[in-house]
Amino acid sequence: MKHTLYAIPLLLLSPCWVFSSNDAHLPSKKNFDNPNLFWTASVDAQDSLITVNGSVKDERSNAIAGTIVSVKGESVNTVSDDQGLFTLEMKPDASLIFNKTDFARHEEPVNNRSEIHVILKIAEADSSAATDSAPGTGDTTVTDSTVIDTTAASPTSPVSPTTAMTSTDSTANPQNVVQGTVSDKNGPITGVTVSVKGQPASAATDEQGRFSISANTGDILVFSAVGYKEYEESLNNREKIDVLLSEESKxxxxxxxxxxxxxxxxxxxxxxxxxxxxxxxxxxxxxxxxxxxxxxxxxxxxxxxxxxxxxxxxxxxxxxxxxxxxxxxxxxxxxxxxxxxxxxxxxxxxxxxxxxxxxxxxxxxxxxxxxxxxxxxxxxxxxxxxxxxxxxxxxxxxxxxxxxxTSQFHFNMYEGYSEMPSERKYEMMNTAQYQDYMRDYYFFREQDDPTSTMPDQILANPHINTDWQDAMFRKAGTRSYELSASGGSEKTQYYTSLGYMRQGGIMLNSDFNRISGRINLNHQHNDKLRFATAINVTRAENDRIQEENSKEGPTKTGIFSPPNIPVYDNNGDYVYDQVSLSRENPIAMLNLPVNNAQTWRVLANASAEYQFVPSLTLKTSFGTDISFIDETFFMPPNGIRSFASQGGIGARRNTRDQLWINETTLTFDKLFGDHQLNALGGFSVQESRLEFVHGQRSNFPSNDIEHINAGGVITRADAYPEEWAIASAFTRVNYNYKKKYILTANLRTDGSSRFGSDNRWATFPSLAAAWRLSEEDFIQNLPVISDLKLRASWGITGNQNIGNYASYSLYAGGNNYLGMPGFIPSVLGDRNLKWETTAQTDVGIDVGLFDDRIFLLADYYHKKTSDLLIGVPILTNSGYMNRFTNSGDIENKGFEFELTTRNLVGDFKWTTSLNMTFNRNRVLALPDGVDQILGGVGSLNIAMAGLPLGSFYGWKMIGVNPETGMIDYVGQDGQPTTPTSDEDRQIIGNPHPDFFGGITNTFQYKNFDFSVMGQFSYGNEMFNYTLASGLEGYNASSNAFIDWVDRWRQPGDITDMPRPSPGSFDNGAISDRFVQDGSFFRIRNITLGYTLPQAVTERMKVNRLRAYITVQNAYVFTKYRGFDPEVSSSHGGANTGLIYGYDYGSYPQPRIFTAGVNLSF
Missing domain, CATH: 2.170.130.10 (TonB-dependent receptor, plug domain)
Structure with a gap:
């Protein structure tokens, strides 16, 4: 059933369209026509220009925003952004001039470099280094806001906020009325908010740009308006201030x-x-x-x-x-x-x-x-x-x-703990309710079998009431420590890090540990040659539990263990269910077995680039991904009844998976007047080899000797390699005219060893076009629109994610004949087997409003996947069991958007990010002669033309028959029936959501930051197998859900709970009784942080120190009755799209509390 519960958090958290009252004073006249105020003239001879990217930092490696970067001797300049980054086009032999208030003027020759990184020094107290004399321009004063030509300024012209302010000394009274004007390059600005920093006092400028505000002599005034850079100015005993603001770039x-x-x-x-x-x-x-x-x-x-x-x-x-x-x-x-x-x-x-x-x-x-x-x-x-x-x-x-x-060091750490959310636990019967239920159970059992009797265990220990969920779950510690260092010279830069993380599991004996190290190096050997390398080494160790392996795994065993059985007896030994002998003590199942995986992984690549000319670059790279996985399994001979007869089982498995890749590309990038062309061509060769060794023994002498050598009987030994390779050639061309009209084309040809020898190669093209309407004159005159772009694309891509030998005829071993090993045919090969191909069309729009205070990315897409790789059965007289073939189609189409709004600016900032996706999935066709494909436990999931993939397939419940107490189901003829004939099965649910997405609200006030991140899904249904196990009424000793208190007890009872049904699975059949609404809204992350003021950190000799607290998985709003609605069990680990949307005793998601520190020095 759909519901509206999830609309409440959305409404509370996402008033993205609401702006502060302080922002209501919008300027009456506003020009958005120039995205860069400092680009003052076009440059001739574009063919000889190069594009230079770079950064500006101070001596402590902090980014410097607002630095004027100009080409010496020319009227071409720009300004560095909030990260200190800039981009300019110039001649290869030009020089750059860097000007910034309070910093010494710096000149840097380009020398045909494409990247320039500059460190500015603090200017001397009496220095005029913050001025630059350019030919024909006179003295230029540099400020945070703009560039003002002082030789051309008249006495009445707007002046710089740092050099041309009228000062009136006022010492008689520290509280003064401060007056002034605010202008931009076009004249006075109406509606600018003028506030006293850290205080509620504020005012707004009038039509002449004038303002008046009360402030103390040492206060700081903050000037802000939509579309302008925020500016701060200390009063320093002045009563009159005239300020010139610059427009904020897009x-x-x-x-x-x-x-x-x-x-x-x-x-x-x-x-x-x-x-x-x-x-x-x-x-x-x-x-x-x-x-x-x-x-x-x-x-x-x-x-x-x-x-x-x-x-x-x-x-x-x-x-x-x-x-x-x-x-x-x-x-x-x-x-x-x-x-x-x-x-x-x-x-x-x-x-x-x-x-x-x-x-x-x-x-x-x-x-x-x-x-x-x-x-x-x-x-x-x-x-x-x-x-x-x-x-x-x-x-x-x-x-x-x-x-x-200068070298920068960053240290991040957090400590915390995780716990099982108590509200997500199942509500089970207590001992009194359980024993009352079991009396009914055995009453009906004796009716079917008069010789049966109730075991003594059922009514024993009426005063013991074991909460097995409390026994299984724990509070577990979690921690992380990370240290990184970065820096370098103009020629060589480095980034290196070392990290340790431990994540304790909320179920006993489950943990994850990771130690990781990384080093990234970049070296500019000369003007032509550049080298780079990146190496990541990780050791991870994972202690796991048998989770969805079977109904008798510890998760589900624990939920349904009888409440009148204790965990331990008086001697500290485990107590077991003596009625259901296959049920283990769930705590023993968590504590006694060993299920450990240790993984070493190396990700590394090295590359070299050679620049023939500024517009032509050759790059070649070599990379590798190597994994060594060592898995140990030990099921002891004592304490786990299911393995006692074998004397326990021990196994060891080693897997080495190695991938290497070599790629070479040639890139051409050049600006021809208003035309920019970027072309890429290259080839790639990749190969992967997996080697697997597995040994298994039984008959272990003791629980204390876990090594596989201690096992007396070899029960299994396996080893095999697998290989695959792919070779590719590709090209891409990007063209744009004035960054207004944009075209992109891709073409790639791949050849894969996984496919048939007659169909090994395929070509995948794509085309895309975009039109930036915001660069058109008729849009630039609209002040509300700061960006507008229309996009459209089409292309074809492939999917080769199948077995390495699916196109080959295969034989299966293990079939002995006369005591000798034998093999039989199993899979029939296909020389024409090829890729699944997906044709996709996309139409999108990018919209920025109010100088990107509101920014939207939206797309409509249509994907059709053809030539599905499907395994189909074949006639047994062929000698084979099945084969892979290309047949069938699946469609996905939908709408998605990402919306970002800056709701409040100034001292108090509020930003909202919201994304939503509406996807519709449908099977269009299956192979000839195949009407349906079933999968999952009990053939729950179905693929059928016209339906969403993985739809739930079962019986539809009518209700509890008031005369018999058993559940009636809808038959093919519409009459009540029992769930015995597959002909009566029908579609009972859809695991795909109507929509899903996420929302993040970020708040910042002075040095405090606060964020709330939510995730949601609506309209998807879940098949709750755990619920089915607790409501089937079949097992002879299992505890069950509290629902059984309202069960049918005698003819004429009207209820939705049937009677216990020993000997019959009818009440637990796969039906819509166990299909539940899986919609949810999860508060995934709440973080509160505080950053120490810069004055404090400077005394501590550190750049930044932030402390924070975080809650992950804070709360889930849902009607789903399982541990968590966000699960995707694929029983046994099968990785197919068909088996989807059911909960089979999944490990619940923990709630995690952490406190941490971010330190930079």
Whole structure:
């Protein structure tokens, strides 16, 4: 059932359209026509110009905003942004002049460099270094706000806020009436807010730009208005101040650079759909792994926490699920290396090492604090540069690099604990209710079997009332320590880090530890040659539990263990259920087995760039991704009844997964007058090899000897290698005219060893176009619109995420004949097997209003995936059991948006970010002769043409029959029936949400910062297998949910709870009785921080010190009755799009409290 509970947090947290009353004083005349006030003239001879990017910092490596960067001898200049960054075009032999109030004037020759990083020194007290004499311009005074030509200024002209203010000494009374005017380059400004910093007093300028305000002699006045840079000025005993404000540039479009694969682009000239998460969003949260940085922050991207276990895996879906058998995971690219995304290695074992869907989180080896940005390439125009692996989107992860200047050290740490949210626990029957229920159970059992009797255990210990959930869960510590250093010279820059993280699990004996180290180096050998390298080494250790492995795993065993049985007896030994002999003591199941995975991972790449001329660069790189995984499993001979007859089981598995890649690109980038052309061409060769060794023994002499050598009987030994390779050639062309009309084209050809010899190569094209209407004259005259861009794209991408030998005819071993090993045919090969192909069309718009106080990215997309890779059964007389084929279509279409609003500015800042996605998934066609494909436990999930993939398929409940106490179901003829015939099954639910998204509100007042991040999903349904187990009424000793108190007891009772049904599964059949609304709104993160004032940190000899407290998973608003609505069980770890949306005893998500410190020095 849909409900409106989730609208309440949205309404409370997201008044994105509301602005402060202080912002109501908008200027009556406002020019938005010039995005850069300091660009004063066009430059001739564009063919000889180069583009220079750079940064400006002080001697302590703090970024300097508002620095005037000019080309010596020319009237070409710009201003550094809030990060101290600038971009200018000039001749290769020019010189740059850097001017900034309070700093010494600096001159820097360009020498044909594309990057220049400058450190400014503090000016002497009597120095005139803050002035620059340019030919024909006279003396120029440099201020934070603008550049004013003092030789041309008349006595009545607006003047600089730092050099031309009228001062009146006033010492008689410290509280004065301060008057003045506020102007811009065009004259007086109406509606400027003038406030006293740190006090509620404020005023607004009139039509002549005049203001009057009461203030103390030492106060600081703050001048702010929409579209202008905020300016502060100390009074210093003055009663009259005249201020000149400069317009705020369109920073979102002019300086934001995003990674797009094999390079970067300005968002202003981006014609495709890309979501970006920056370092500032990552650093201010407590994040165990990278995918959680994306969660709820990118439109079109659904990140699901498959399990709450420490180090557990997450599922990422970009614009829907596109495949039935092949993986729908995106391609992950870390610093240019497409990394292996295998999450489970399960070959050869008799049990599940990974404990169900816990698996191995492929990105848990990366320290989130090392990440500079995460980009998600969503449409075909952005992702098709990766061709055969891009159908499910691409996640680009870029790590931090060093910058020239004094060494900077950053130390981050947090300590805390995690706990099970008490409100999420199941409500079970107590001992009195349980024993009353069991009397009814055995009453009906004796009716069916008069010889049966009630075991003594059922009514024993009436005064014991064990809360097994309390026994299973614990408060667990969590901590993280990270130290990084960065800096370097103009030629060589470095970034290095060391981190340690421990994440304790809320279930006993589950933990995750990670030690990581990184070093990134960049070296400019000379004007032509540049080298770079990035190396990340990680050791991770994960103590896991058997989670979704079976109904008798510790999670579900604990929930349904009888309450009248204690955990331990008087001797401290475990107590066991003597009625259901297959049920273990859940605490013993958590404490006694060993299920440990240790992973060493090395991610490394090295590159060299040679610049033939400023516009032509050759780059070659070599990268590798090496993982060594050592897994140990030990089920002791004593204490776990299921393995006692075998004397326990011990196993060891080693997996080595090695990937290497070599790529070479040639890039041409040149400006021809108003025409800019960027062309890229390259080739890539990648190879991967996995080696697997597994040994297993039984008959162990003691619980204390866990090593596999102690086992007396060898029960299994396996070893095999797997290999695959892909070779590619690709090209991309970007063209724009005046950054107004934009065209992009991609073409990639891939050849993969995974596909048939007759269909090994394929080509993946894409096209995109954009029109920046905000650069048109008829839009620039509209002051409310600061940015407006229309985008459209089309392209084709592929999916090769299937087994390495799916196109080959395969044989299966283990079939002995006359005592000798034998093999039989199993899979029929197909020489024509090829990629799944996804054709995607995207139409989007970027809108900035009120100088980007409101900024919107919105897209409509349509994806059609064809030639699905599906395993289909074949005739048994062929000698084979099945084969892979290309057949079938799936469609995903929808609408997504990302909205950012700066609701309040000034001393109190409030920013809101909201994203929502509306996706519709549908199976269009299946292979000929196949009407449906079933999967999941009890064939719950179905693929059928016309339905969403993975829809729930079962019986529909009518209700409890008042005469029999059993549940009636709807038959094919519409009459009541029992759940015995598959012909009566029908669609009973849809696991896909109507919409999902996230909202973040960030507040800042002086040195305090506060943020609340929410994540939501609406309209999706869940099949709660745990609920089914607790309401089926079948087991002879299990505890059950409190619902049974209102059960049917005699003919004529009207209730929704049936009677116990020993010997019959009818009441627990797969039906809509256990389909629940999975909608939720989660307050995922609450953070409160305080940054010490700069005056204090300077005395401490540190640059920045911030302390914070955080609550993760603070609360979940939902009607779902499970531990958590955000689960994605895929029983046994299967990675298919078909098995989706059910909860099978999943590890709950913890609530985590942490306190930490960010220190920079």
């Amino acid at each position: 920073t979102i479009e002019s300086v934001q650079v995003v990674a797009v694969g094999y390079g970067t682009m300005e968002r202003a000239t981006l014609a495709s759909s890309v979501s970006s998460i920056g370092a500032d969003e990552i650093e201010n949260e407590v994040l165990p792994s990278i995918p959680q940085a994306i969660q709820g922050k990118a439109g079109g991207v659904q990140v699901t926490q498959k399990s709450g276990s420490p180090g557990g895996g997450l599922s990422i879906r970009v614009r829907g699920t596109t495949s039935i058998n092949a993986s729908s995971d995106p391609l992950y690219v870390v610093d240019g290396i497409p990394v292996n995304s295998t999450t489970n290695f399960t070959g050869g074992s008799d049990f599940n090492f990974g404990g169900g869907t816990q698996g191995i989180n492929v990105l848990s080896s990366l320290n989130p604090s090392d990440v500079q940005s995460v980009e998600v390439l969503k449409d075909a125009a952005s992702s098709s540069i990766y061709g055969a692996r891009a159908a499910n989107g691409v996640v680009l992860i870029t790590t931090k690099k060093g910058e020239p200047g």
